[in-house]
Amino acid sequence: MAYAPPGASKDELRRHRRQLANIIDLNKCMGCQTCTVACKSLWTNRPGAEHMRWMNVTTFPGAGYPRDYERMGGGYAADGTPAPGALTDLSACGDALRFNHAEVFFGAQGAQRHLAPTSAVTGEAPDWSYNWDEDEGGGQWPNPYFFYLPRKCYHCDNPPCLEACTHNAIYKREQDGIVVLDQSRCRGDRLCVEACPYKAIYYNPVQETSEKCIFCYPRVEQGIAPACDRQCPGRTRLFGYLDDERSALHKLVVVHAVALPLHPEFGTRPNVFYVPPFDTARALTAEGALGDGGRLALEVLARLFGPQVGEVVEKLRAERAKRQRGEPSEIMDLLIGRRFADRFVGFDRAPHTGGET
Amino acid sequence: MRFARTALATGELLAPDGAAWQALAAEQIVMVPTPLRANRAIARVSPFLAQSTDHGRIGALELRGAHNGVVLALRLEWQCERHDRIADLDRFVDGVAVMFPLAAGASAVSMGAPGAPVEAWYWRADHADRVFEVIAEGYGTSARRAADASPLRAAAAHRAGRWCVVLARALEAGERRARLQPGSVARLAFAVWDGGNRERAGRKAFSGEFMPAELAP
Numbered sequence: 064m065a066y067a068p069p070g071a072s073k074d075e076l077r078r079h080r081r082q083l084a085n086i087i088d089l090n091k092c093m094g095c096q097t098c099t100v101a102c103k104s105l106w107t108n109r110p111g112a113e114h115m116r117w118m119n120v121t122t123f124p125g126a127g128y129p130r131d132y133e134r135m136g137g138g139y140a141a142d143g144t145p146a147p148g149a150l151t152d153l154s155a156c157g158d159a160l161r162f163n164h165a166e167v168f169f170g171a172q173g174a175q176r177h178l179a180p181t182s183a184v185t186g187e188a189p190d191w192s193y194n195w196d197e198d199e200g201g202g203q204w205p206n207p208y209f210f211y212l213p214r215k216c217y218h219c220d221n222p223p224c225l226e227a228c229t230h231n232a233i234y235k236r237e238q239d240g241i242v243v244l245d246q247s248r249c250r251g252d253r254l255c256v257e258a259c260p261y262k263a264i265y266y267n268p269v270q271e272t273s274e275k276c277i278f279c280y281p282r283v284e285q286g287i288a289p290a291c292d293r294q295c296p297g298r299t300r301l302f303g304y305l306d307d308e309r310s311a312l313h314k315l316v317v318v319h320a321v322a323l324p325l326h327p328e329f330g331t332r333p334n335v336f337y338v339p340p341f342d343t344a345r346a347l348t349a350e351g352a353l354g355d356g357g358r359l360a361l362e363v364l365a366r367l368f369g370p371q372v373g374e375v376v377e378k379l380r381a382e383r384a385k386r387q388r389g390e391p392s393e394i395m396d397l398l399i400g401r402r403f404a405d406r407f408v409g410f411d412r413a414p415h416t417g418g419e420t
Numbered sequence: 421m422r423f424a425r426t427a428l429a430t431g432e433l434l435a436p437d438g439a440a441w442q443a444l445a446a447e448q449i450v451m452v453p454t455p456l457r458a459n460r461a462i463a464r465v466s467p468f469l470a471q472s473t474d475h476g477r478i479g480a481l482e483l484r485g486a487h488n489g490v491v492l493a494l495r496l497e498w499q500c501e502r503h504d505r506i507a508d509l510d511r512f513v514d515g516v517a518v519m520f521p522l523a524a525g526a527s528a529v530s531m532g533a534p535g536a537p538v539e540a541w542y543w544r545a546d547h548a549d550r551v552f553e554v555i556a557e558g559y560g561t562s563a564r565r566a567a568d569a570s571p572l573r574a575a576a577a578h579r580a581g582r583w584c585v586v587l588a589r590a591l592e593a594g595e596r597r598a599r600l601q602p603g604s605v606a607r608l609a610f611a612v613w614d615g616g617n618r619e620r621a622g623r624k625a626f627s628g629e630f631m632p633a634e635l636a637p
Contacts, residue, residue: 069561150510227468252621266509
């Protein structure tokens with residue numbers, strides 16, 4: 064492992080032989096939050112972790128999660144120098160709402176008392192929480208638009224969290240490139256939280272340490288895909304080694320180049336890639352007639368996935384047209400990914416039995 | 421700097437507000453922001469920390485020290501309007517630390533060096549009666565010693581916009597700890613964190629190189 068002693072160089076901490084990665088197909092995500100719940104119940108169902116969603120899905124356009132993460136700085140400037148960032152607070156992380164379950168469900172009060180959340184920050188009714196702006200989206204009538212954007216730690220090649228930590232608590236695992244945070248070294252200074260432009264690290268005020276997505280490495284080590292990927296009912300996820308030529312992930316990212324990182328301008332070289340939404344609802348004219356093209360402007364996608372996204376959208380449309388004509392398309396077949404074995408090459412064992420699926 | 425011998429019992433020394441402390445002469449310690457910006461040694465440990473500005477807000481510590489033949493107690497007092505608490509994920513707490521060299525020639529500014537360790541007594545406002553024993557051999561190497569074997573004690577009070585913190589240790593604390601012998605000269609340095617100014621880790625004010633302090637015989 065690239066687990067180096069305190070004081071060792073950051074190059075040593077970043078060293079890794081292979082890299083695990085994800086693809087998330089945004090055309091298929093329906094915002095059901097099954098991935099969020101799979102992660103929450105597996106990893107952050109603990110005191111001090113109530114506000115954390117290592118895996119989260121929000122509506123784009125929207126404030127995202129943690130709220131306004133895109134405007135909080137961190138990552139690297141164009142010349143590679145570290146960009147200072149801000150810290151998230153409990154409200155931005157979705158609060159840790161408390162509900163009056165006892166009042167509603169016990170004592171025969173249910174007809175009068177209704178379920179109502181209380182903010183852990185203010186002690187009053189909340190004015191913000193996770194997915195508070197769900198499905199609001201953007202655009203003007205008659206052409207509103209939105210899509211769901213699932214996010215997690217990107218297990219970057221150049222992780223700013225790793226660079227920021229003065230205790231060398233954060234490192235990339237040499238065998239698979241997973242970015243992990245050693246709880247025994249963490250002092251809760253949160254320089255990593257400031258440095259991460261995706262705000263994918265969360266402070267646990269009970270443990271007094273920071274925490275993050277671990278790419279479900281205890282599952283991965285047994286050939287089982289991460290919980291968020293495995294539980295996705297929409298089959299939006301692919302998982303595997305970037306350099307595994309057998310894997311659909313390798314083919315889509317490296318060979319066909321139809322999956323892109325989110326905010327490449329942050330300079331961290333992330334390892335979760337997105338298939339951009341390439342065919343949202345058709346635009347309508349002011350008179351209500353079907354117009355040309357989709358409602359989602361290419362500039363909106365380019366702001367998320369960089370200028371290459373236009374080329375990718377064109378390619379995906381062309382491949383789908385091939386399929387509609389009855390011609391073969393490897394890209395479309397890979398994106399359908401019918402079976403676990405198709406999507407998670409090398410990591411398709413069943414979580415409960417460890418057997419084949 | 422001189423730490424007097426006193427007839428006070430250890431319990432009395434551990435009372436930050438105790439009248440006996442006021443009878444002792446105070447030393448003003450000038451505190452300055454740590455040089456983080458564009459510091460290459462810091463950038464190697466954390467290039468993000470090396471961009472830090474506006475830290476080191478506390479400009480002075482008032483130090484009183486005394487030993488009763490059994491325990492050395494240091495009382496540190498400073499202006500700090502608010503008692504900062506970790507009320508939210510973006511909050512930090514006040515803290516103070518005293519550092520000693522564990523090897524001849526160890527530098528306070530670099531927090532020691534490989535083979536030349538330093539030791540620090542690190543107090544934080546959210547663990548008011550506990551002191552962390554920290555060992556370091558250069559930036560980014562600080563490690564806490566196990567709390568159960570710690571010979572350190574602390575007591576703190578925040579009143580009228582000022583912190584008073586007493587840190588104490590038995591004069592005899594065994595090997596691999598700072599030597600504190602009556603009649604000898606100890607060497608000390610200080611650091612202080614203003615939690616309300618997001619000060620933690622290297623974002624702090626410090627007193628520069630080690631300074632000598634004589635323990636009265």
